[in-house]
Structures are given as structure tokens and as C-alpha cells.
Amino acid sequence: MKRWLPLFMMMVTLGAGLPMAQSSTPDAWRQQAMDSSLSQSERIEAIKRLYPEYLSANGAVPQRTICVWDVLGRSGPIYATAMDQQARLLEMGLNVRIEAYTNEGVLTDDLKAGQCHAGLFTGIRARLFNQFTGTIDAVGAIPSSQHMAMLMQVLSHPRNAPRMEEGQFVVMGFAPMGAAYIFVNDRAISTLARAAGKRVAVMDYDPVQAEMILGLGANPVPISIVQAGSAFNNNNVDVLPAPLVAYSMLELYKGMGDKGGIVNYPFSQLTLQLVGRRDQFPREVAQLIREDFVRRFAEIERQVEQQTGEIPEHLWIAISDAEKAEYQQMMQEARIFLRERDYYHADMLSLQRRVRCRFEPAHAECAQPVE
Numbered sequence: 182m183k184r185w186l187p188l189f190m191m192m193v194t195l196g197a198g199l200p201m202a203q204s205s206t207p208d209a210w211r212q213q214a215m216d217s218s219l220s221q222s223e224r225i226e227a228i229k230r231l232y233p234e235y236l237s238a239n240g241a242v243p244q245r246t247i248c249v250w251d252v253l254g255r256s257g258p259i260y261a262t263a264m265d266q267q268a269r270l271l272e273m274g275l276n277v278r279i280e281a282y283t284n285e286g287v288l289t290d291d292l293k294a295g296q297c298h299a300g301l302f303t304g305i306r307a308r309l310f311n312q313f314t315g316t317i318d319a320v321g322a323i324p325s326s327q328h329m330a331m332l333m334q335v336l337s338h339p340r341n342a343p344r345m346e347e348g349q350f351v352v353m354g355f356a357p358m359g360a361a362y363i364f365v366n367d368r369a370i371s372t373l374a375r376a377a378g379k380r381v382a383v384m385d386y387d388p389v390q391a392e393m394i395l396g397l398g399a400n401p402v403p404i405s406i407v408q409a410g411s412a413f414n415n416n417n418v419d420v421l422p423a424p425l426v427a428y429s430m431l432e433l434y435k436g437m438g439d440k441g442g443i444v445n446y447p448f449s450q451l452t453l454q455l456v457g458r459r460d461q462f463p464r465e466v467a468q469l470i471r472e473d474f475v476r477r478f479a480e481i482e483r484q485v486e487q488q489t490g491e492i493p494e495h496l497w498i499a500i501s502d503a504e505k506a507e508y509q510q511m512m513q514e515a516r517i518f519l520r521e522r523d524y525y526h527a528d529m530l531s532l533q534r535r536v537r538c539r540f541e542p543a544h545a546e547c548a549q550p551v552e
Contacts, residue, residue, distance in 0.1 A: 207231060214465035215339045217472060228465050245461060246278045248297035250453075252406060252430065254283040258488060259301070283407055286386060292350075298461040299353065303406070304452035305384065308524075311347045314454060316529035317355065319519070321512030323450040323533060324540075329357055330478055332536050337475045342468050344528075346459060353467045354455040354474035359485045360447035364413065364421045364433050368442045371498050372507060373397055379419040382409060389524050393515060410436075424451050426489045434496075442498040446505055448512060516552060527552075 213219060213227035251257030260281040282288035285302045289309060292300040308315020314336070316322075323329050333355055335341070345352045363373070370376050377398035383390040384403070391401035402418045410431030413421040427433055428443075437443075455474070457467065474481075500508075519525040530552040538547035546552070 211465065215342065215468055217339055221469065224465070224469060228463070231465065232463055244278055245298040246280060246296065248280045248282055248288050248291060248300040250282050250285050250288050250300070250302040252283060255281045257281070285406060292456065292458070295458065299455060299457035301356075301453055301455050303358070304355070304454045305387075307352065307452075307454040307456055310350045310456045311345065311352050312526045313344050313347070313529050314352045314355070316526040317454075317533075318449055318451055319525050319530065319533065320449050320515050321509060322516060322530065322537075324447070324537065326357065326360075326450070326482060328533075328536050328540060329450045329452075331539065332533065333475050333478060335532065335536070337471045339468055342464055345467065345471070346464065349459055350456050351459045351462055351464065351467045352454055353457050353462060353470040355471075356453040356455075356474060356481050357478065357485060358451035358453055359424050359426060359482070359489065361422055361424050361449040361451050362447055363444040364423055364428075364437065364441070365444065365498070366413070366416065366419050366436055366438065366441040368440060368498050370420060371444055371500055372504055373399075373420075373511065374507065376420050380417070381420040382412060382418040382422065389519065389522065393518075422448065425492060426485060428492055429490050430488070437496065442496045443492065445497040445499055446508055448508065513546075513552070520552070 207230075210227040210230045214224050214231060216224065249259055251259040254260065260279070264279060280297065282291075282300075285306050288297065288300050288302055289306060291297045292310075304315060304318040306315075317332070323332060336344075336355070363370075365371075370379060374397070379399050380402045381394045381397075381399045382404050383394055383401040385405050391403060394401040399420070402412065404412050404418070409421060409423065410427065410433060412418045413431075413433055413436035416436065421433070421436070423431070423433070425443075455470070462470075516525055516530055520527050520530055531550075534546060534550055534552045538544065541547070
């Protein structure tokens with residue numbers, strides 16, 4: 182996820198002494214700040230007018246704490262990249278204190294308590310702060326990276342800025358984590374339907390996931406992300422849904438051994454989401470950061486691929502077209518079930534369906550939508 186932190190660099194120029202805007206009313210400044218056709222300097226000029234309190238009395242930018250989730254903590258790639266950029270940010274005037282967290286639950290608690298001004302963590306966890314963006318990672322909703330790129334373009338448009346805000350928080354960006362696959366310790370478990378009686382890892386903070394697995398006749402095993410690798414490698418779970426980057430990072434090849442593998446069908450496109458406190462990151466600033474995330478989409482994706490490394494060919498478990506269709510049907514039913522449970526946001530599911538139909542307009546769901 183190299184260089185994700187420079188997304189904050191744009192805020193540095195809030196104190197750079199740009200000429201003042203010619204506009205003279207808050208509404209005009211706000212319109213200028215949200216106008217994506219203008220240069221970044223013109224938009225930041227308006228933000229300075231809108232939020233003069235953004236700078237302290239001596240002209241220095243106040244310190245903000247950015248809490249970064251990295252499963253490896255201070256030794257992880259996300260944290261290391263953040264620290265590499267810290268000195269550069271200080272030279273430009275942005276005083277950022279970076280904190281590493283291995284536990285997403287602790288990070289999000291600290292964000293709610295105001296000890297973190299912003300936090301970077303998984304999109305699944307982000308649902309606790311914004312149901313709309315927390316539905317991006319819905320099972321089967323985004324088939325590929327190309328679909329995700331289009332969705333993020335739509336979401337980053339200024340007209341969607343209000344949807345990024347919920348309560349005290351604002352979602353300031355989305356970074357692709359790549360597709361999630363099903364890791365198994367027995368190649369016979371090639372579909373979720375064949376996981377009946379097997380132990381399936383689910384997030385310990387999400388009882389709805391456990392309910393879904395029970396509905397498949399499998400046994401849910403609540404674990405945290407930190408525990409996921411050891412649980413699979415120590416044979417405490419038989420099935421582990423995870424992004425490919427976990428193969429090397431969590432050494433999942435140990436849990437697969439000679440009998441296991443990876444089902445060659447992505448069931449979700451995962452994200453990291455940057456969530457900030459609205460009192461620290463006004464709408465106009467958050468908009469600039471979201472747009473920069475989108476501009477860096479391909480770059481971030483390349484970094485994810487580099488961190489994933491090579492997956493040995495023999496580990497992939499091929500499934501038939503009929504089994505893929507079964508997956509698609511099962512995942513659609515799951516999305517509808519979770520929408521009715523107010524777990525997934527209906528508007529996001531509808532938007533994702535429209536994105537899918539841009540790529541495959543002849544699909545049945547495009548003519549007879551149920552999402």
C-alpha cells in the first residue's frame with residue numbers, strides 16, 4: 182500500500198500562503214472548493230476562507246493523529262510507508278502523528294473517543310461508521326478490479342459528498358485491497374455448499390456473519406483479523422475467507438499443507454477505508470482526499486499485487502461454470518437477505534448492480550433487477 186499516506190499532502194497547502202479568492206461569500210467559497218474542474222490550489226484557497234480556524238494562531242498546522250491499522254503493527258508495510266512520509270509532511274507544514282494498531286477494534290474505539298482524528302482500516306469495519314460505504318465490500322457485488330475502479334469514480338464525485346458523512350464521521354477515501362478468496366485446508370471444500378459441518382472463520386464483532394454460516398449448515402468460528410492466520414494454520418478453522426495478500430503475510434500456506442488450496446473464484450473485492458472526524462476534516466477537505474485516492478487507484482493496486490507475490494499454481498482449486506453460477510446465486514441471496522436485515526445499504530447495492538450492468542448489460546438482473 183506504498184505511498185497511501187501522501188493522500189494527506191494536499192492539506193499541507195492550507196497554510197502555504199496562497200492568494201485569497203476573489204469570491205466574497207461563504208456559498209461562493211464552498212462552491213469553489215467543491216468544483217473538481219478547478220485546480221487544487223484554487224480549491225484550497227477557498228477552503229482557507231471557509232475555515233480560517235484550520236490554522237493555529239502562529240500559522241502552524243495543528244497536529245492530527247492518524248491511526249493506521251496494520252496486521253503486523255510497526256513492522257508492517259503500511260506503517261513503514263507512513264513513517265517514511267512523515268518527515269516530508271513535516272517539511273511541508275503538516276504535523277501528523279502516526280499510530281500503528283494491530284487491533285481494528287481498539288483503533289475504531291479510539292477514533293470514536295477522539296484519540297484518533299482519522300483511521301485507516303478495512304471496509305467491512307467501516308460499516309460501523311457509514312453503512313453506505315461499508316456496503317462496498319458486499320459479497321459478490323463487485324466482480325472485478327475494473328468494476329471497483331468505476332464505482333470509486335462515481336463515489337468520489339462531489340455530488341456524493343453528503344453520502345460520505347454519517348454522524349460525527351466522514352469517509353475520506355477508499356483503497357483497493359484486492360479480491361478475497363476462500364482458503365481451505367481440504368480441496369474437497371470447493372464451494373460454500375460443501376462446507377456443511379466444517380469450521381468457517383467469521384469476524385468476532387459481526388454476529389450476522391455467523392448467522393449466515395449457520396444457514397449453510399457450517400460451524401462459524403468467531404475470530405479477529407489478528408487471529409485469522411494462526412487459527413487457520415493451527416487447524417482451528419477449515420475455511421478462511423481472506424484477500425490474496427494474506428497468503429504470504431499470514432503464511433497461510435502452512436494451514437493449507439498438502440491437501441488444501443484456494444478456490445479460484447473471488448467472492449468479494451475488499452477495501453481499506455479512511456474515516457475521519459468531521460470536526461477535524463471538513464467536507465471540502467475530505468472531498469479533495471477522496472479524489473486523490475481515486476487518482477492513485479492504479480498505483481495502490483500495483484502495490485497490493487507486489488505485496489501479494491506469486492501464488493503457486495498448484496494451490497488454485499478450479500471450479501466449473503455451474504459451480505460459479507451457484508456461487509453467484511448464493512451471494513445474491515445473501516445480499517438481499519442482509520439488505521432486508523438493514524446490514525447492507527440498499528442504495529449501494531443498487532449502485533453496484535448498475536455498475537455490473539455497464540459491463541454486462543445482457544445479464545438477467547439488468548432487465549429484472551432485484552437489488
